[in-house]
Amino acid sequence: MFETLKAQAPDKILSLMAQYKEDPRSTKIDLGVGVYKDASGLTPVMRAVKSAEHALWEAQDSKSYVGLTGDPAFSDAMVKLVLGDAVPRNTVAAAATPGGTGAVRQAFEMIRMANPKARVFVSDPTWPNHVSIVQYLGIEMVPYRYFDSETRSVSFDAMIADLKTATKNDVILLHGCCHNPTGANLTMDQWAEVIKVLQETGATPMVDIAYQGFGDGLDADAEATRAVAAAVPECLIAASCSKNFGVYRERTGILMVVAADTGAFALNQGTLAFLNRQNFSFPPDHGARVVTMILTDDALRADWQAELEDVRLGMLELRKQLAGELKRLSNSDRFDFLAEHRGMFSRLGTTPEMVEKLRVDHGIYMVGDSRMNIAGLNANTIPVLARAIIDAGI
Ligand code: PMP
Numbered sequence: 439m440f441e442t443l444k445a446q447a448p449d450k451i452l453s454l455m456a457q458y459k460e461d462p463r464s465t466k467i468d469l470g471v472g473v474y475k476d477a478s479g480l481t482p483v484m485r486a487v488k489s490a491e492h493a494l495w496e497a498q499d500s501k502s503y504v505g506l507t508g509d510p511a512f513s514d515a516m517v518k519l520v521l522g523d524a525v526p527r528n529t530v531a532a533a534a535t536p537g538g539t540g541a542v543r544q545a546f547e548m549i550r551m552a553n554p555k556a557r558v559f560v561s562d563p564t565w566p567n568h569v570s571i572v573q574y575l576g577i578e579m580v581p582y583r584y585f586d587s588e589t590r591s592v593s594f595d596a597m598i599a600d601l602k603t604a605t606k607n608d609v610i611l612l613h614g615c616c617h618n619p620t621g622a623n624l625t626m627d628q629w630a631e632v633i634k635v636l637q638e639t640g641a642t643p644m645v646d647i648a649y650q651g652f653g654d655g656l657d658a659d660a661e662a663t664r665a666v667a668a669a670v671p672e673c674l675i676a677a678s679c680s681k682n683f684g685v686y687r688e689r690t691g692i693l694m695v696v697a698a699d700t701g702a703f704a705l706n707q708g709t710l711a712f713l714n715r716q717n718f719s720f721p722p723d724h725g726a727r728v729v730t731m732i733l734t735d736d737a738l739r740a741d742w743q744a745e746l747e748d749v750r751l752g753m754l755e756l757r758k759q760l761a762g763e764l765k766r767l768s769n770s771d772r773f774d775f776l777a778e779h780r781g782m783f784s785r786l787g788t789t790p791e792m793v794e795k796l797r798v799d800h801g802i803y804m805v806g807d808s809r810m811n812i813a814g815l816n817a818n819t820i821p822v823l824a825r826a827i828i829d830a831g832i
Pocket residue numbers: 472536537538539540542565613618646647648678679680681686690691
């Protein structure tokens with residue numbers, strides 16, 4: 439029967455990774471896949487994660503099932519990390535999921551269950567998985583303008599104009615911080631405008647927050663998510679622990695559903711349990727347990743925050759160095775946006791042909807839409823990349 443299947447296009451970023459591996463040039467630079475790397479190119483296990491895993495190995499005496507929505511302590515710790523005191527805890531239904539992707543998927547399923555006619559507004563561009571999951575589930579997708587490829591910043595007026603066309607039957611998907619793939623983000627004043635549109639249209643916000651702590655700091659990066667959650671009656675939040683805890687392969691994420699009051703909590707919580715049951719039953723526990731141990735232990739938490747802050751400041755420094763080098767070589771400020779962007783990515787804003795040229799001529803690998811993983815750089819490769827960008831005439 440399976441001969442009826444259509445071949446699926448391979449994931450572009452994963453194909454790029456494979457190409458990079460096969461490239462024999464020792465000077466090659468990998469700015470592709472969205473994984474944090476230190477200056478030596480490694481994706482380390484964070485110190486606090488190692489310590490928590492060690493303690494867990496010593497103490498854990500059962501691998502029996504936990505619960506359909508995961509360990510309630512994980513939900514408590516994550517709701518606090520992401521939402522702070524923005525909304526009462528007893529209005530937030532929450533379920534552990536396999537990674538942030540699992541949370542995104544469950545959120546879209548919940549939207550479709552509640553209203554099969556709901557449309558989902560997504561930024562143009564957005565993380566490609568948003569688009570493919572929405573389409574796979576047969577949900578209507580409406581792109582909203584987001585990125586100005588001239589200024590490489592948010593085209594805010596266009597974004598607001600597009601969001602104003604949403605209705606109370608629609609969902610507006612927003613990146614909580616560190617927009618992927620552009621790196622261009624809203625100011626808090628602009629978020630206030632977006633919140634006004636949410637209130638006027640009655641559309642339901644869905645916030646995807648996958649890089650908390652990678653932009654301006656743990657609380658600063660959650661500020662917009664908290665403001666949105668506090669300002670509207672209902673809100674979906676998909677959070678990932680992959681990046682900020684470095685637990686990518688442990689598949690650790692959470693979906694939160696904020697309700698107007700405690701009355702809707704039970705219905706939402708029951709729906710999350712049902713959806714987990716249908717899709718994978720019990721969510722993975724190891725990463726969630728490690729995250730919970732870190733967030734609820736003062737010493738582990740302080741160590742985690744210190745390491746995360748080093749990661750964040752390191753990426754900011756790379757941004758500054760790259761923008762500085764490009765300023766020097768181009769004798770212009772047209773690359774200053776690189777220092778303004780936040781998170782792991784920046785969209786260079788050039789053509790796929792130029793991206794291909796950088797790959798062929800210089801062994802520089804970035805995603806076809808010119809998204810660069812800033813964490814793929816180091817002090818040695820920054821001058822090489824800057825020179826290649828200028829030589830290519832970008
Ligand atoms: N949302 C966005 C915007 C992302 O960039 C990512 C990671 N690439 C995720 C969600 C989810 O990541 P994961 O499933 O690995 O936790």
